[in-house]
Amino acid sequence: MASTPTLRQKNELYKNRSAKGLVGAKASEKTKVVVKTQYPYWAMGLIAFALFGGVIQWVYSSGQSWLSLDKQAQSQIEKLWSMDQANWILSDAFSGPVYVDTNQMLLMYEGYSYTIARRQVHMSDS
Numbered sequence: 001m002a003s004t005p006t007l008r009q010k011n012e013l014y015k016n017r018s019a020k021g022l023v024g025a026k027a028s029e030k031t032k033v034v035v036k037t038q039y040p041y042w043a044m045g046l047i048a049f050a051l052f053g054g055v056i057q058w059v060y061s062s063g064q065s066w067l068s069l070d071k072q073a074q075s076q077i078e079k080l081w082s083m084d085q086a087n088w089i090l091s092d093a094f095s096g097p098v099y100v101d102t103n104q105m106l107l108m109y110e111g112y113s114y115t116i117a118r119r120q121v122h123m124s125d126s
Helices: 007-019 041-052 071-082
Strands: 055-062 065-068 086-089 098-101 106-109 112-121
Touching (some): 071 112
Antiparallel strands (some): 055 112, 086 098, 098 106, 106 112
């Protein structure tokens, strides 16, 4: 019974085949290579801001509408997002502490869960 190759073995095999010009490796031997950037999320956000202009805005889903959070909450969520963290924050949109998980992109308040989104508002959109 043949053993299943490890991810490292698959990557090495694909790299060797590519180097020899044999890019047509079997689909089962190809692996998805994920490149991890050396730049943190906040730096990439600044680069995008500089290139495309606009303002980053955090919104939450309420029914069929997306509602904007207050500036204090936006700042706190952006900081959490830049470090891929979750924590409690304060928001004027809610009357108590709100739990925000930027990995799951959700906000929780009094047992209710709200989807959150980070969007870039262009100057012409406002």
